Amino acid sequence: MVQQRRREARGTAGEWGKLSSHGGLVMVLSLLLLYVASAGSAPSAAVVTSTRLILEPTEPASWQQLLHSGSVLQSRVRTQFPNNDVSLRWVVQDGRLVVTLPADVPPDWLGREAGERGEFELVDGGTQFLPLGRRVQSGPRPQPEMGIYEVVLSSNHIVSATATMQNGQPAVEFILTPEGDARLAAHTDRQRGYYLCILVDEEVVNCPILRTPLADRRGVMELTGTASLAQARRLAMLMLSGPLPVSLHAVGATTN
Known part of the structure; x- marks a missing residue:
């Protein structure tokens, strides 16, 4: 009788051990899934997709001259970056040329080119x-x-x-x-x-x-x-x- 009770006690303890081990594994997996989900939903860093550069003429210029300047700069960009499908967008506002550059075109490079007529x-x-x-x-x-x-x-x-x-x-x-x-x-x-x-x-x-x-x-x-x-x-x-x-x-x- 005593030996039978001991065997039952050992059996009960073993079952509890199995359940405890299984429950711990489930908890670990749950925490891991929560971490992955929270990491995936974290906001990503902002990515710069374009730059808007405001260019002012160094001498009085007409609307047509400023508009043509945009075409010249576009040609230079396409020649300088032949492997990239890059294009500028430009508009004349308040006597200035406002150029929108894609991320592939460094603003400082375009600023230097705009400062030289290049004849x-x-x-x-x-x-x-x-x-x-x-x-x-x-x-x-x-x-x-x-x-x-x-x-x-x-x-x-x-x-x-x-x-x-x-x-x-x-x-x-x-x-x-x-x-x-x-x-x-x-x-x-x-x-x-x-x-x-x-x-x-x-x-x-x-x-x-x-x-x-x-x-x-x-x-x-x-x-x-x-x-x-x-x-x-x-x-x-x-x-x-x-x-x-x-x-x-x-x-x-x-x-x-």
């Missing part, structure tokens, strides 16, 4: 390289006595431009309009041995090697000196976009 010109530099960094005047006809250099090509004559490497040097591959092709052919035939130099905003940035005649209006400008591929990319960008009608500076920015 590309290929000029006849004469029989010597023009010193880099030198500021010169340009015009439709050369006037050596006044220090004015003839413009051979401008961004109006460019159909496409792409930065590349040629013979270990940064270069720009380009396609000209029929008018640009005729101008370059006539000039190089008439002025053999003369140097062609690139101006950006009337400053000499390079005197490239340009082999002519061109085939199918296609050519390559090999940059000289210590020019970098980054400089070639920016040059290609300016050749395509054309100059801003007016330079701008950022006076405010908001993010969404």
Whole structure:
């Protein structure tokens, strides 16, 4: 009898142990599920999807000039970020250009680009390289006595431009309009041995090697000196976009 009661007691204790262990496991699983659910419902950090940049002209500008500035900046963005499907939105408000940038476009980069007109010109530099960094005047006809250099090509004559490497040097591959092709052919035939130099905003940035005649209006400008591929990319960008009608500076920015 005593042994039977002991066996019953042990059996009862064993059942309680099983129930206690099972209940503890259920409780642990319940707590874990509650933790996961609460973590999943926690608010996520805000993500910036766009920036609204307010640009003010540095000189009096018309509504049309500001609107065209938006188109020029859009062209530069698409050239600078060719692997991203990026586009700007812009509107003219109270004499300012308000540009909405996607997250892929750094506002400080666009602010710097807006601050420079970026006018590309290929000029006849004469029989010597023009010193880099030198500021010169340009015009439709050369006037050596006044220090004015003839413009051979401008961004109006460019159909496409792409930065590349040629013979270990940064270069720009380009396609000209029929008018640009005729101008370059006539000039190089008439002025053999003369140097062609690139101006950006009337400053000499390079005197490239340009082999002519061109085939199918296609050519390559090999940059000289210590020019970098980054400089070639920016040059290609300016050749395509054309100059801003007016330079701008950022006076405010908001993010969404």
